[in-house]
Amino acid sequence: xGLTVTEKxxxxxxxxxxxVRGEEIGLRIDQTLTQDSTGTMAYLxxxxxxxDRVRTKKSVAYVDHNMLQxxxxxxxxxxxxxxxAKKYGIYFSKAGNGICHQVHLxxxxxxxxxxxxxxxxTPTCGGLGMLGFGAGGLDVAVAMAGGEYYITMPRIVKVELxxxxxxxxxxxxxxxxxxxxxxxxxxxxKVFEYTGEGIKYLTVPERATITNMGAELGATTSxxxxxxxxxxxxxxxxxxxxxxxxxADHDAxxxxxxxxxxxxxxxxxxxxxxxxxxxxxxxxxxIKVNQVxxxxxxxxxxxxxxxVASILDGKTIAEDVSLVISPGSKQVLSMLAENGALAKLISxxxxxxxxxxxxxxxxxxxPNTEGVSLxxxxxxxxxxxxxxxxxxYLASPEVAAVSALTGYITSPExxxxxxDVKMPERFLINDNLIISPAENGREVEIIRGPNIKPFxxxxxxEGDIGGRVLIKVGDDITxxxxxxxxxxxxxxxxxxxxxxxxxxxxxxxxFPKRAKEFGGGIIIGGHNYGQGSSRExxxxxxxxxxxxxxxxxxxxxxxxxxxxxxGILPLTFSNEEDYDGIDIYDExxxxxxxxxxxxxxxxxxxITKGEEYALILNVTNRQRDILKSSGLLNxxx
Ligand code: MIC
Ligand code: SF4
Numbered sequence: 001x002g003l004t005v006t007e008k009x010x011x012x013x014x015x016x017x018x019x020v021r022g023e024e025i026g027l028r029i030d031q032t033l034t035q036d037s038t039g040t041m042a043y044l045x046x047x048x049x050x051x052d053r054v055r056t057k058k059s060v061a062y063v064d065h066n067m068l069q070x071x072x073x074x075x076x077x078x079x080x081x082x083x084x085a086k087k088y089g090i091y092f093s094k095a096g097n098g099i100c101h102q103v104h105l106x107x108x109x110x111x112x113x114x115x116x117x118x119x120x121x122t123p124t125c126g127g128l129g130m131l132g133f134g135a136g137g138l139d140v141a142v143a144m145a146g147g148e149y150y151i152t153m154p155r156i157v158k159v160e161l162x163x164x165x166x167x168x169x170x171x172x173x174x175x176x177x178x179x180x181x182x183x184x185x186x187x188x189x190k191v192f193e194y195t196g197e198g199i200k201y202l203t204v205p206e207r208a209t210i211t212n213m214g215a216e217l218g219a220t221t222s223x224x225x226x227x228x229x230x231x232x233x234x235x236x237x238x239x240x241x242x243x244x245x246x247x248a249d250h251d252a253x254x255x256x257x258x259x260x261x262x263x264x265x266x267x268x269x270x271x272x273x274x275x276x277x278x279x280x281x282x283x284x285x286x287i288k289v290n291q292v293x294x295x296x297x298x299x300x301x302x303x304x305x306x307x308v309a310s311i312l313d314g315k316t317i318a319e320d321v322s323l324v325i326s327p328g329s330k331q332v333l334s335m336l337a338e339n340g341a342l343a344k345l346i347s348x349x350x351x352x353x354x355x356x357x358x359x360x361x362x363x364x365x366x367p368n369t370e371g372v373s374l375x376x377x378x379x380x381x382x383x384x385x386x387x388x389x390x391x392x393y394l395a396s397p398e399v400a401a402v403s404a405l406t407g408y409i410t411s412p413e414x415x416x417x418x419x420d421v422k423m424p425e426r427f428l429i430n431d432n433l434i435i436s437p438a439e440n441g442r443e444v445e446i447i448r449g450p451n452i453k454p455f456x457x458x459x460x461x462e463g464d465i466g467g468r469v470l471i472k473v474g475d476d477i478t479x480x481x482x483x484x485x486x487x488x489x490x491x492x493x494x495x496x497x498x499x500x501x502x503x504x505x506x507x508x509x510x511f512p513k514r515a516k517e518f519g520g521g522i523i524i525g526g527h528n529y530g531q532g533s534s535r536e537x538x539x540x541x542x543x544x545x546x547x548x549x550x551x552x553x554x555x556x557x558x559x560x561x562x563x564x565x566x567g568i569l570p571l572t573f574s575n576e577e578d579y580d581g582i583d584i585y586d587e588x589x590x591x592x593x594x595x596x597x598x599x600x601x602x603x604x605x606x607i608t609k610g611e612e613y614a615l616i617l618n619v620t621n622r623q624r625d626i627l628k629s630s631g632l633l634n635x636x637x
Contacts, residue, residue: 002249004156005225006191009131009246013114015148021155021255022189024620026148030057030113032140035100037065037361037485038118038535040077040494042137043084044455046144048633053089053441055146060108060434061085062093062100066490067356068363073491076449080494082435087444089437090144097433098329098355101125101297105208106331107431110242111226116143120215120534120558121297121378127208128233129226129246134215136536136562138632147636150561150622154191154220158254161198163263167419168412170307171206172299172376172396175213176268177260180278184476185528187217188557190256194224195248198262203423204233205301212298213378216275218531218556238429267411270394273382274476281399281411290371292323292404294397295353296360299376300328302335304397306421309341311401311412312348318407324365326353335428348404362386362486374409376400379532381480383506386487452494456544458567458630461597465548465569466589467521469582471504471511475526479559481506482530482538493537496544503541512545520546522588524579527552530559539566549590551604551615553579564623567631569593571602571615578613582606597624 003011007019016026032054034042039061061081066074078095085092093103100117101124109115111129115122120134133149143149159178165171178192192214194207202210207224214222224230225247234243267281294300294308305327317323325345327333333355336342346352359365360377366386367373373385373392380392395403398412398419412419438444473481484502485493492498504511504523515521523542529552530538539562542550549569553576563570569590573579582588586608596602602615619627629635 001253002251004193004248004252004254005129005223005246006131006154006156006193009112009114012112017153019153021153023153024150024622025153026150027114029116029143029149031108031115032056032059032144033100033104033115033117033122034061034140035065035119036063036077036081037490037493038137039081040452041455041536042118042140043081044452044494045138045633046088046141049141049145049636051145054144056144058108059090059144060093060104061090062103063095064099065357065361065363066493067095067354068487070487071491072449073451076451077494079447080449080452083444083447085435086438087441087446089441091437092435094433094435096330096354098331099297099300099357101212102300102328105204106237106329106427107434111230112244112246116140116149118534120532121212123214123221124208124212124297126211126221126223127204128230129224131221131223133221134534134558136534136539136558136565138536138565139561142632142636151220152189154189155255157190157192158257159192159194160196160257160259161194161262162196162259163198163261164201165262165265168398168415169265169267170396170398171202171209173265173268174260175210176270176278177265179216179270179276180268181258182217183276184216184274184531185218187214187219190219192217192219192222193248199224200229202229203303204229205303209298216378218528220557232423236424236427267396267399267413269399269409270380272391272393273380275379275394281395281409284409287372287409289321289374289403289407289409291367291373292321292400293359293365293373293375293377294400295326295328295358296377297328298378299397300326300332302332302427303421303423305332305336306341307419308397308401309336309344310419310421311398311415312350312405313344315348315405317349317404321404321407323350323404324353324359325350326358327355329355330433331428334430338428359385361490363490364487374400374403381478381532383484384480451492453497456496456540457633458543460630461593461628463593464589464591465593466587467548468518469524469584469586469588470515470518470521470547471508472524472582472584473507473526476528476531477507477525478532479530479535479538480532483535483541485535496537496540499537499541500544503545515545515547520548523547523550524582525550525552526579527554529555531556534558536562539563539568543568564619564626565632567627569617569627571617574614574616581609581611594628597628
């Protein structure tokens with residue numbers, strides 16, 4: 001039996017386990033990336049490992065999230081990361097160089113290699129045939145120290161693309177179509193591997209839009225083969241030496257298959273408040289738009305913005321629309337500046353933001369109260385924009401640009417002009433904002449600002465674990481609910497005590513107070529608990545608040561691992577109806593926890609209700625040992 005692209009790369013990097021679906025495997029990691037909002041914590045954890053230089057082939061530290069700098073905190077963290085990078089052998093991409101995933105695709109990603117990043121959209125480099133995973137900071141720290149990264153050997157979904165996109169329909173619509181079919185939990189423990197005749201019409205940046213937003217499926221990752229298009233992109237980036245060809249064997253086995261006929265696809269849009277709430281743009285009835293935001297790691301490439309410039313050329317945006325554009329990288333912005341497209345954007349009325357995540361993570365540009373914001377981004381969870389009452393829609397750059405002109409959500413199919421943007425033969429290459437590490441790191445001093453506080457460590461599990469139910473939440477709770485991130489909170493990513501006052505506040509403003517009053521306790525969740533970002537803070541902050549276990553119907557992949565890494569028990573119901581019987585303030589107890597943890601069934605008593613539930617501890621032996629050693633750091637040591 002032949003192999004898929006995914007299996008070929010996994011096989012090359014397999015350190016522990018076998019290529020058997022559902023079994024745990026450990027992979028050698030070639031490259032790592034961090035960004036600044038998870039990076040500070042990841043490097044504090046790396047320091048705790050006591051290694052003197054990274055052991056990966058290439059590690060890069062980006063500054064792209066915390067760029068608003070309304071106080072000294074962010075700048076202090078940037079200096080910390082820069083000094084760490086210099087000391088430990090890590091390339092440092094300075095503020096202004098661009099969004100980590102866009103820059104990594106342009107300048108570092110390599111087909112056939114593995115990439116681990118402390119950001120959930122690390123699969124972006126799957127667009128050039130690289131196997132990228134998002135993970136918590138501690139997993140990335142361990143990979144930088146030369147440790148392997150563990151995943152469940154995924155099921156592989158063949159996404160067969162046939163035909164060619166029609167004018168006005170774009171790569172974003174392909175991933176929105178996959179999201180429409182699979183929903184935000186449909187990708188758990190799966191890799192989406194793209195193939196078929198249709199892929200030859202998709203450039204690497206377009207493929208990267210698709211693999212990027214595959215994160216919203218909850219997938220392990222997404223990947224395209226490495227073919228002529230990959231070569232063309234790498235050559236245009238002056239990196240043809242990094243090219244290798246990787247394609248699935250003709251008799252490769254896939255666990256599932258879906259087909260998308262690109263000729264039939266139409267412009268799609270994700271409606272508030274979930275990326276899988278997808279409908280055709282044409283089905284929406286004249287929705288007035290207050291803000292249009294173009295950018296983010298999903299849609300901020302040179303070609304995306306050239307399309308936008310072509311649509312806006314010589315026109316003026318609607319009177320009531322605020323249009324903000326954040327180019328994905330310095331390369332993109334410089335090229336737009338040099339060829340005059342930037343002038344067209346500015347002239348049409350766009351507000352040009354720096355090359356960074358910006359509005360995508362609520363770092364400025366929060367919409368007006370009840371405002372409608374149309375974005376080319378990947379997430380529209382409630383409140384993420386910085387305005388709790390805002391309604392955020394997600395669509396392609398074409399939909400965004402045309403709607404900015406009309407003032408209403410509008411399908412670009414109505415826009416008659418042919419938008420034909422070609423990938424350049426040569427991108428503008430200037431890596432002067434990428435700082436190389438020191439030859440001899442010993443002499444480099446680490447700069448630590450006053451905002452950097454020690455991170456909490458799990459305590460060893462002893463006797464009975466128990467406590468009050470501190471909160472009971474429903475399905476699809478995101479890490480944006482558990483640990484909100486916006487312009488006010490992001491500066492405190494290295495200050496867990498400060499963040500603890502905001503934990504789960506979007507679900508219940510009283511949660512932090514209650515958790516502190518009871519000295520910790522237990523959280524009850526629905527399906528897909530912890531979906532979304534990789535931020536480890538969604539585990540570290542509950543740990544700080546004394547949360548000992550989370551009992552949910554199911555967990556999102558990265559968050560579940562972050563809980564285990566930090567010594568919090570992720571338990572699931574064996575009988576989902578038990579969820580209904582538990583209420584906030586109930587007192588739960590898991591007697592002789594350590595002994596019970598030897599098996600995969602855990603009995604929990606509800607003292608308040610006089611009931612007992614059978615829960616599942618679905619972990620591998622390695623994960624069990626991590627939990628018993630009170631977290632990954634202690635386990636490794
Ligand atoms: C996000 O898009 O939610 C983020 C901000 O990039 C996060 C990382 C973080 O919380 O710092 C992610 O996707 O992992
Ligand atoms: Fe940045 Fe948004 Fe991409 Fe996260 S999803 S890395 S915040 S641009």
